[in-house]
Amino acid sequence: MKKLLRFFSLMLLMTIAFTSTLYAQERKLTGTILDENKTPLPGVNVIVTGTSKGTTTDFEGSFSILVSESAKTLSFSYIGFFEQVVEIGNKTKFSIILKEDAKQLSEVVVVGYGQMEKKDVTGAMSSVKAEDFNQGVMSSPDQLIQGKIAGVQMTPSSGEPGAGVNIRVRGGTSLTASNEPLYVIDGFPIDNTASDPGTSGVYSNSARKNPLATINPADIESFDILKDASATAIYGARGANGVIIITTKKGKEGTAKVNYDAYFGVSTISKKLGILTADEYRSATAAEGTTPLDLGANTDWQEVMTQQAVTQNHNLGVSGGTKTTQYRFSVNYLNQEGIMINSGMERIGARMNITQKLSDKVTLGANMMGSFTKNNNLPYGVGGALDGGVINNMIRMSPLLPQDYSSANQLEKNPYIMATNVRDFTNTQRVLGNAFLEAELIPGLKGKLNVGGDLTSAKRNAYLPGTIEWVGKGNGNADVRNNFLHNMLFEGTLNYTKTFGDTKLNALAGYTYQAFGSEYNAINATGFQVDNIAEYNLNAASGLVIPDSNKESNKLISWIGRANVSFKDKYVFTGTLRVDGSSRFGANNKWGLFPSVSGAWRISEEDFLSTSTVFSDLKLRAGWGITGSQEIGNYRSLPTLDGGKSFSAVGIGSGVTYNNYANPDLKWEETSQINIGLDYELFEGKVFGTIDVYQKHTKDLLLELQAAQPAPVDIFLQNVGELKNQGIELSINTVNVAKDNFTWQTGIVAAHNKNEVLNIGDYDQILTGAVGGRGQVGQFAQVIQKGLPYGTFYGKRYEGLDESGNAIESDDLHVLGQALPKWTLGINNSMTFGKFDFNFFFNGAFGHQVFNNTALEFSSTNDIYSDQSTYNVMKNAVDEGIRATKYNSKFIEDASFLRLSNLTLGYTFDMNEVKFVKNLRLYVSGQNLFVITNYSGYDPEVNAPSGGTQVPPIGIDYNNYPAARTFIGGLSVEF
Structure with a gap:
């Protein structure tokens, strides 16, 4: 026993001696690891290369590790960043900057009701991250991605601040219902109905406002756009027009950081119309021998009515967190003047995003925003008692009349007096948010409850004062309108993720309930003797008082399911099923079934390509599905x-x-879609992109048909029509140069879409797009007809002028063009040189036309060749000798264009020696710098509202708010 004790004692002494010798040969290394913004990175893996010995960084990004004298290098790795290997040498302290790997960051994308690794995505979708957003003055989030995504066309309804944007994903799928995509913000499907309650018609309306303009673009982290049916079927009766998923910025684990971004800009009108100057006017009328009303003025009404508009924008954000709590708070202020006098918008908003881990298996989160937006509405549209708005009268007014000219004649409205005297403001308050509770129920199975609300209140106060001469003393007109929209959401989902050997399963099942409602009321009153704040004192009206009110609601109940199976990371299959029950549908069609199936083959994982030096990734996708559109209105x-x-x-x-x-048989418009796509990456990420071809077939289109008489009403809504879209989408991204002091990357997206109407029921054709202007009553610019695309221009061909200056036209009606472009294009270039960064972006559309209704109205020179005339006309009308005009092919113009949308130059300062500032960047930017086009109007990107029948027209330019050219200077600073 004693011998045994002596043996163990000897062994213990030898072990201690050996250990002491070993530690004597080790040394302690310490350091800090930051990202490129100098933010500490917690949880970074620090490994002694070639061994299993390592550690991770703490909340401050710091690490400490003991290494042997023989250790040569340390390896630093973190998800979303490039791995970095550093030689140890004689150093004991390290300061490491990890660079973000954009490719890795895009590996996880947001899909309907969850996230998915990009390699497992089988549908057609595109993602745009914050670093790739458009630069410049952005009044709404959708402007951040205009021109960035193949197959997504965005057309501003006007150049007015906060104006609506018409968005089409792979062409329109409806004739009478909405063609706008579904927006989902942080998992909350919103109702993007315009909240502005409008005016009564005695005012010349401005275009509808963009509901997304209530949301601060600086809060957006990414956009994920679902395009084909296999991707959008999870949204069922609302997925036919595509889905745009918006993810807002969240806090990250680490020390708190404060970001402040601001810019100031000046905007001017980018182009003026070629109307007669005072000298040209006098010369033309003198040659004709007529004497217009000449008060000796030389007024450029376009100069009078436009201004150098100033914009300022401020964003302040605070974010950070621990392992259990992550947060981000932000506030924003935007004040954007319009380039037309007395127009613009102002917005102030705040956002709060918080995620709290209640335990290792339970997470609670909330995303909340609130905003107040004030729009100064310019009465620039056409119609109502004003008989033309500010734009119309700006072009019409004779340059021989002074700026203060006033007349009681209803047809001689001074646009300056109109713009500066009509009061028209819309105040909009919006609260949007959702809260969720997520828990791991068993290993691999997570349950999530998500509740949300979207409340919008908009009030529009407008007043037409009696001090305006053509209105008359005591005839003031007040219009007060209120609109309240509410959208409530409850949903519960289960998500199961499990790996079985070479097979990986991701399954989703859930239930959703969403209720929508609106309440509207209005009063129009006339006969005010005193104009001061009359719209707030309706009791003072002595004339007609007209009340109006409305209340509507609808509900949507849904069951959803999806399964994504991946085998050996080579073969991926996805099946989706959604069942929607909508109160909008008829009694015989309350429930709709929306399935989809898709698959992908990752060819690059096959043995014959696994060692390829060309293809670093290659994936073939194919999918089919059915989606719907329930935007048929209520009741x-x-x-x-x-x-x-x-x-x-x-x-x-x-x-x-x-x-x-x-109509108890009324149902949703149904779209089936086939998509085949190829995702590719060449030369280890030097070249990458996608190719997609698709065909969409929409049936059960909604059209109003004549009811058999006798009947309570003349018409009723029925599912009868069909149309088709087919096309190809291309994207290619290249890393042209990747050196330490110089990088250059290029991204190109292009898309072709062909639209065709297949069936319009009992109709031979439907005319739409009422032609505006005097003498054009009963004329329509577009036709809906089997075999033609939606937005087809239709009318007589222009064949010249007769001796009297009147148009010679063909006897028959012909197809004159189409409003939908055949091709759309976006080209982006990003460069860095040392601490400088440079970006320029082009976008374009080709192979389509625009009806220049403005040119039609102001090409009749008879207006100026009459004694005491107060009208102006287009200069080219005088040069060509036009006397009177009608709608014909002369005014259908080529609208193809290529636009330098943005150019930005920035410089990032070295802040290593500044204690409290981690990052500082200054930049200058220009927007809409030039447009290459043959179009003679203000801008070829236009979709001004125009009267029609049941089918809304597109591609018509009628007295539209002009586009602006903007220059800004800004800064971004992080503390």
Whole structure:
């Protein structure tokens, strides 16, 4: 026993001696690891190369490790960053900057009701991260990605600040219902209905405002756009027009950081129309021997009505967190003047995103925003008692009249007096948010509850004062309108992820309930003797008072399921099923079924390509699915009543009558889509992109048909039409140069889409796009007809002028062009040189036309060749000798264009010696610097509202708010 104790004692002494000798040969290394913004990175793996010995960084990005004298290098690795290997040498302290790996960061993308590794995505989708957003003055989030995504066309409705944007994903799928995509913000599908309640018609309206303009673009982290049915079927009856998923910025684990971004800009009108100057006007009328009203002025009305518009924008954000709590708070202020006088928008908003881990298996989170937006509405549209708005009268007004000219003649409205005297403001408050609770129920199975609300209140106060001469003393007109929209969401989902050998399963099942509602009320009153704040004192009206109100609601209940199976990371299959029950559908069609299937083959993982030096990734995708559009309006399947004085049988009091025919078979518009795509990456990421071809077939289009008489109403809504879209989308990204002091990357997206109407029921054709201007009553610019694309221009061909200066036209009607472009294009270039960064972006559209209704109205020179005339016309009309005009092919113009949308130059300062500033960047930027186009109007990207029948027209330019050219200077600083 004693011998045994002596043996163990000897062994213990030898072990201690050996260990002491070993530690004597080791040394301690310490350091800090930061990202490129000098933010500490917690959780970075620090490994002694070639061994299993390592550690991780703490919350401050610091590490400490003991290494042997023989250790040569340390390896630093972190998800989303390039691995870095550093030689140890004689150093004991390290300061490491890890660079972000954009490719790795894009590996995880947001899909419907969850996230997915990009390699497992089988549908057609595109992602745009914050670093790739458009630069410059952005009043709404959608402007961040304009021109960036193949197959997504964005056309501003006007150049007015906060104006709406028409977005089409792979062409339009409807004729009468909405063609706008579904927006999902942080998992909350929103109702993007315009909240502005409009005016009564005695005012010349501005275009509808963009609901997304209530959201601060600086809060957006990324966009994920789902394009084909296999990707959008998870949204069922709302997925036919594509889905745009918006993810806002969240806090990250680490020390708190404060970001402040600001810019100031000046905007001017980018182009003026070629109307007669005072000298040209006098010369033209003198040659004709007429004497217009000449008050000795030389007024450039376009100069009078436009201004150098100033914009300022400020964003302040605070973010950070621990392992259990991550947060981000932000506030924003935007004040954007319009280039037309007395127009613009102002917005102030705040956002709070918080994630809290209650335990290792339970997470609670909330995303909340609130904003207040004030729009100064310029009455620039055409219609109502104003008989033309500011734009119309700016072009029409004779340059021989002074700026203060006033007349009681309804057809001689001074646009300056109109713009500066009409009061028209919309105040919009919006609160949007959702909260979620996520828990791991068993290994691999997570349950999530998500509740949210979207509340918008908009009030529009407008007043047309009696001090304006053509209105007349005591005839002031007030219009007050309120609109309240609410959207409530409850959903529960289960997500199961499990790996079985070479097979990986990701399954989703869930239930959603969403309720929408709106309440609207308005009063129009006339006969105000005192104009001061009359719109806030409606009791003072001595004339007619007309009230109006409305309340609507609808609900959507859904069951969803999806399974994604990956085998050996080579073969991926996805199946999706959604069942939607909508209160909008008829009694016989309350429920709709929306399935999709898709698959992908990662060819680059096969043995014959695994060692390729050319293809670093190659994936073939194919999918099919059915989606719908439930944007048919509320109560269209039910018999509804309307009341008013016009329905009184005896002319006294009010009456009630039917205004809608019951249709229990009414259902959603249904779109089936086939997509085949190829994702590729060459030369280890030097070249990468996608190719997609698709065909969409939409049936059960909604059209209003004549009801068999006798019937309560003349028309009723029915599912009868069909149309088709087919096309190809291309994207290619190249890393042209990747050196330490110089980098250059290029991204190109291009898309071709062909639209065709296949069936419009009992109609031979539907005319739409009412032609504006005097003498054009009953004329329509577009036709909906089998075999033609939506937006086809239709009319007589222009064949010259006769001896009297009147148009010679063809006898027959012809197809004159199409409003939908055949090709769209975006080209982006990003460069860095030392601490300088440089970016320029072009976008374009080709192979389409625009109806220049403005040129049509102001090409009739008879207006100036009459005594005491106060009208102006287009200069080319005088040069060509035009006397009178009609709608014909002369005014269908080529709208193809290539635009330098943005150019930005920035410089990032070295802040290593500044204690409290981690990052500082200054930049200058220009927007809409030039446009290459043959179009004679203000801008070829236009979709001004125009009257029509049941099908809304597109591609018509009629007295549209001009586009701006903007220069800004800004800074970004992180503390």
